[in-house]
Amino acid sequence: MPLNVLLVGAGEINFGSVEGPWNHTLRLERKLGTSLTVVALVDPDVERATAALSTKLKGSSASSYLQCEIFSTVQTAANALSEANMPKLIILGAPPSVRGSDIPGRDLEIQIIGAFPGSALFVEKPLSNGLEDACQRVARRVQQARTLVSVGYMLRYSQGDLSRYFGGDIRLPSIAARTVEHNEPAGFLSAKRFDEDNIPPDNRLPRLTSATWKYINGAVGSLTHAIVLHGTLYDTEFEVYADGYRLKLIDPYNAPILSVRRPGITYEEIFKFTDDDPFFTEMSSMIDAIDHPEAQGAILSSYEDAVKTHEFTWHIRRSSEAAARAEREQGGSTAH
């Protein structure tokens, strides 16, 4: 039975990247085979969309794209698509600046719910680059519309991902964060892949963010995010200490390894997850849930849940910015 899919965004998350393994169309093709029918690709950059579609039409899954039409907006797609070509699943892979809000122009979820009521919606992370209250309003609209939503926090589907289950919810006021800013001596980068002078100083990213917090269950969490390594690949690790265990998940994006130190022993056991593809599992779980409500529990990030993650990241940002401001005011920074 064909499954009609509408893609929003002709960029890397939907069509692949040299930086990492993300590529939603590849997972859709793998999951659905010849049942995949991509009915539309929406992107204001029509040239990019045309190039992405033409590559697909030359590939091994070309038959899934024969009916695909290109539109520059969600509404023009809704006006033009026939009843038979209405999408059952919409993949929202546009930048976070145009979604996660009810402000016109930044409200793609609301546009989609209005134009395609009844379609399931897969939304990429992060929910938005705007404030969390706007995301909360979108969450209410999504709930009212009873739209089935899955947010693409793919590491929750990794066979080795532990933090989601060990940590739970966070006491937001407990968050404390510090940064190394771009204009501090320790933040000087000798190698860059682009000319940062073109980016206004206020928009330049901290070189390192270090945050700590308490979970509601009393445990302590910490995050280190840094833009300091060379090459193009992500380097990601999770570490959990609990009940005499230390669990370390290394490289969940590419070749996940879980290192476990158990109570009573001092060496580490290593588990390798060679067949783990969390990008496939998140898409597969969404597709299974569309026709089988009993499978909806396999969706590991609802919109409301993703709003909590978004709130959490804003608290880290505000805490780190307040600390950087205080440092500047005290003259502690030797910014140049």
Ligand SMILES: NC(=O)c1ccc[n+]([C@@H]2O[C@H](COP(=O)([O-])OP(=O)(O)OC[C@H]3O[C@@H](n4cnc5c(N)ncnc54)[C@H](O)[C@@H]3O)[C@@H](O)[C@H]2O)c1
């Ligand atoms: N889960 C992951 O590991 C992962 C990996 C990569 C990207 N992402 C996320 O996916 C999203 C897209 O990232 P990307 O790398 O594909 O970006 P990209 O810049 O390569 O592509 C985004 C595309 O969206 C289009 N677009 C802009 N406004 C639009 C609108 N109103 N309607 C439709 N399309 C619009 C742009 O023209 C562009 O072609 C981001 O939120 C990013 O964080 C997640």
